[in-house]
Amino acid sequence: MEIKKVSIVGLGALGILFGHHLSKKLPKADLRIIADQDRIKRYQTEGVYCNGEHCDFNYVTPDELVEPADLILFTVKYDGLKDAISAVKNHVGEQTILLSALNGITSEAIIGEAYGLNKVLYCVAQGMDAVKVGNQLTYDNMGMLSFGEHDPEIRSEKAERVAAFFDKTEVPYEVVSEMVKRQWGKFMLNVGVNQTVAIYESNYGEIQKEGPARETMIAAMREVIVLSEKEGIYLTEKDIDYWLTILATLSPEGKPSMAQDFDARRHSEVELFAGTVLKLADKHRISTPVNRDLYDRIKLFESNYDSK
Template identity: 35%
Template sequence: MRREIQHVYVLGLGAIGAKYASMIYDVDPACIHIIVDEERKERYQREGIFVNDRPYAFDYVTEPNKDYPADLIILGVKSLDLELAIERLRPFVQEDTVIISLLNGIGTAAKINHQLGKDVALPSVVYMDAVKVQNRVSYGHRGKVVFGETRNTSLSDRVKAVCSFFDKMHIDYVVPEDMLLALWQKFLINVVGNQLTFMVHTGYEGLQDNPYMLFLVQQVGEEVIRVANAQGIALSQADIDNMIATMRKINPKAKTSMVQDREQGRKSEVEIFAGEIIRQGQKLGIPTPYNVMMYNLIKAYEWERDERKK
């Protein structure tokens, strides 16, 4: 029988990580700890971390404490920092630890489990509109974590433990029956929405009524569906239609995380979006020309920005 979740560690106190850390802190400040290195600890303590304008005095830890074993670790780094982050959290992982990774992309849980050599990470994704600028995080919606075992016809003990913890912390979540499909539904939004808004440099409004963008939404979306279907994942036109309907309900001025990366001069996560679709398409013999074009345009933009000025 799995014990109740009492101590939670967050690695990656960015837009998403700080948002969830603050929600947990608001209910039970003693149960939340932030894994950092010495440099981050000093910087976060000196500058403070604000979430929706409220300062948070988190417990910053650089190494595990046997009095507070990690029942749950929430990972909130960008995909480019994933490998290093997994090594940082390795000493915190106990026999019963569960890892929920809030990163975008379809392969994160598998990567974590492979690198750690054990089955500790549950596949998960988050729907959220959080932004971090310097030491200040803001968000408009409560967001939603989607997580679970690959199939959840009945709930495993570790999924039940996370559900009851999220209930206590008032964190909205969904445990879908088919987690692989849920990962691909989110992946579809990222491959289509994040990359097109990045290239056109627009908020969600670009995906709501711009006829040229809507043409591309359909073409890029169909490539994702073909790659998914070839692997037995039942992504369909209905998912593109749902995505368009959902985009139309979002604040038109809000921005995908990839547009935020562009505005803050950071490297984007194109490798886990178009890069992943292109690699999978090549293995399966499925052409993905729209993604090849997007991948190279995004890379070309970043090359001009980052390499030429060196």
């Protein structure tokens, strides 16, 4: 069954990036951006822009009755996942494929609880250097979506359908067999990069060069390697090397999402990164001092928002 109708929930950096790209490849009615009425009004009044181009999106509210989507892309932040799952209910049909571009290692299971894991492909968004300020998104590297099944022995019909669609619409992608390990690798990268750049109030350039920031980032990532062994995932130094190679391709002036949150004085996804590390460390009775320090410093920074 060919993928023709796509719905996106979450118009942050990734939602705009992939939405803008797909809007040039699909009929306007076949790409739907799901948002509540207040957000839609704001988007229509202020506009949404990607690399200086106005995004001509087709907006629908969660209550609107629509033909089921062939593919739904979740591009919200983790704290918006519960509302996003509810918002897509009218878009989910028997053949709908659900793809989550969220950070972390838990969103697929949560979405699967609502709609069935048989509809879900595991996914990692990697290699993009998008920066969103207000209603303006800019990026140099689009990155790609890596996806596959939880079971490394299976390359499913769902994955084949998505691959064929991405080929047709020229979305960069990779079908990955060991998706759980890839997700843990991206989680390891986020734990290092997002938190370090935020604390150093810098950009990718700061951690692409030798120095204290890069040392902090790699130390935080190595704590995830230890935890991965306890969880049966077995990341290694080779995985750090892989992700550092990806990191080297990003625009030095770009920033990860947590640093952008700091700039905008928004609460970050620290619970998804260091918070998860600390919970797993407690579970396995392991010390993770680098992530403990990052967690405490980030929480302290955020606690000062109201006082400044």
